[in-house]
Amino acid sequence: MSGEYKGIIFDLDGVITETSEYHYQSWQRMADEEGLEFNREINENLRGVSRRRSLEIILNGKDLSEEEMKRLMDKKNGYYQEYLKDMDENDMLPGAQELINDALDKGFKLAIASSSKNAKTVISALKIRDLFETISDGHSVENPKPAPDLFLFTAEKLRLSSEQCIVFEDAEAGIDAANAANMLSVGIGPEDRVGHADFRFDKVKDVDLEIILKGEN
Ligand code: BG6
Ligand code: MG
Secondary structure (H helix, E strand, O other): OOOOOOEEEEOOEOOOEOHHHHHHHHHHHHHHHHOOOOOHHHHHHHOOOOHHHHHHHHHOOOOOOHHHHHHHHHHHHHHHHHHHOOOOHHHEOOOHHHHHHHHHHOOOEEEEEOOOOOHHHHHHHHOOHHHOOEEEOOOOOOOOOOOOHHHHHHHHHHOOOHHHEEEEEOOHHHHHHHHHOOOEEEEEOOHHHHOOOOEEEOOHHHOOHHHHHHOOO
């Protein structure tokens, strides 16, 4: 075990698996049916944020009753869960399993911290539950990313301080949350999305733990 880092906290959607495309397709279908403006560009702002906040972004200031909000969120979630039924262990992103294995070999404690209320279903479809000490999801804390709460909660479950944790995230809101939690942030994705991370790689398969641990950014 090298250095001061002892834990790695992984975001799920967009880091371990490509469910972000399923989230997008489900929002698009709901929006088309409801006559709401939505496209891939708007979708970029939805990465990593909660279901409710995602709908608020799509509504763009349009005021709906709580009942109507719930109907639209349920509709999107129903479509999303249809995609999840077909998921299996082949749906890991390229390089994700290797990164997890490398982190375990190096002696890190691993956790998942996802904004999704469907995280446990996804993890069980991927058959990766046993690799992680703890799973935090959309039910774990009140304040979603970009608030630091989910990562702080997860570090506590790992019995580690913020300074001992490295976070892997594909979302702007997720990097904001990791930085606010005082953890080492590693962004997966383009500069304009995760350029504010301590380290950045284009894809999960490009991640090199050695580079991160040596502090060569
Ligand atoms: C995040 C995704 O992991 O979970 C977001 O990046 C999604 O796109 C959020 O909106 C909430 O997911 P769910 O499954 O609770 O609707
Ligand atoms: Mg994500």
